[in-house]
Amino acid sequence: MAQQPANPLAEQVYIRIKDEIFDFHLLPGDRFTETDLSLRLGVSRTPVRDALYRLRREGYLEVGYRSGWSVVPFDFERFDELYDLRIMLEETAIERLCQVEGEQPLAGLKAVWLVAEDQRETDSHKMATLDEAFHCTLVEAAGNREMLRVHRELTEKIRIIRRLDFLKDNRISATYDEHAKILRLILRRKSTEAAILLRSHITQSKSEVRKITLHMLHEARGAMQRGSEMASAR
Template sequence: MKLIKNEKKKKADEPRPNLTERIYQQLKQDIFTFRLLPGDRFSENEIAERVEASRTPVREALTRLQREGFVDVSFRSGWQVKPFDFKQFEQLYDVRIVLELAAVKKLCEMEPGPNLEDLKRIWLVPTEDRLEDGPTVCALDERFHEQLIEATGNMEMARIHHDITERLRIVRRIDFTQKLRIQATYDEHAKILRTIIERRTEDVKSYLKTHIEASKAEVRKITLHMLYEAKHQQSEN
């Protein structure tokens, strides 16, 4: 009991910006892992009790998630995890494709060529050295696409791309629950890298678009299945 009291005191003494950030990260993770399902409703009081904090940092964290498009608020019914909007996801994928096609075109034309050594060390490896942990490969996949944009030197493009990546993460990570998709990601990333190095602009644009379109189609299919499974499991608990 003394340990619990000390822990609560420690949380109460936590500076509010740090507390807000911790609650924000916890809620975002709950959404990404379907502990909070799309469509779920909850109150600020419920969250405050769960994270052992006052309503103020909870509201600040939820407002940040609302700006990022993960939750909505209603005067009458409180907060809600936004239901999946597949039309919006498809639009985000379309913008992502435009940005990345422009990036690889520039990378193929740059003088001197871009520095892709970090990406080569991760993706141009023997089959036996490939990672198999889904969340780890998912994070590396995000960085692969972000680093392609960053390698162009256009930081405004990188900022926009990062925002799109954040908004797509909830569905993209589901793509990496399947071993075959993990292996396909290695194969396709290696192909894209080699083609950039060889400065084959039209080929790399074709490979990249096919790569993203395949992920886009697979994510939608897996997400529908995963949501059904998550809701079924929740109803049994």
């Protein structure tokens, strides 16, 4: 039986706000209050505060002393550093996987990524999930749970921009090709070549994503301003 989450309401609120941030419904710089949220979500301030403080610790929000909450702006330098850390973790994982004697625990990845072209996933959202799972599984297979934990936190933090990578079809097929190559190299214990390919794969994805994000932000800000103009016209 599934154990009940610790604070059900706080957890729901946490997920709700995070989704709104990820969906660009709450934009960087937007301000709001605890009472706003508790009224809008129909719960009291207590679980709202729990969720907000959690999101603050994770770097999504900031709170002014008795002056309200706001969404922290995007910091692309920070994303660059997160991607850099990610590369380091995954390169280490690859090195260790290539040193494993006997069978590597990568059967699941083979079934997903070493498939015929007509078996490939085409949905952008599912593709984003598969991509995360690929890289996460590499780190998991290396066996250090703390590295896995850090990698998961990091994956969570870059997801907001990373998933935009699969809006273009050619990026989906490129990802399939590169994952297949990396996976084959690891299976053949070609540690160095795999690491080099991984680095360029991630770096490429990073620069693609950056372009799209700037575009999305521009769009969302435009829609917001048009929306607020309509709102203020009443």
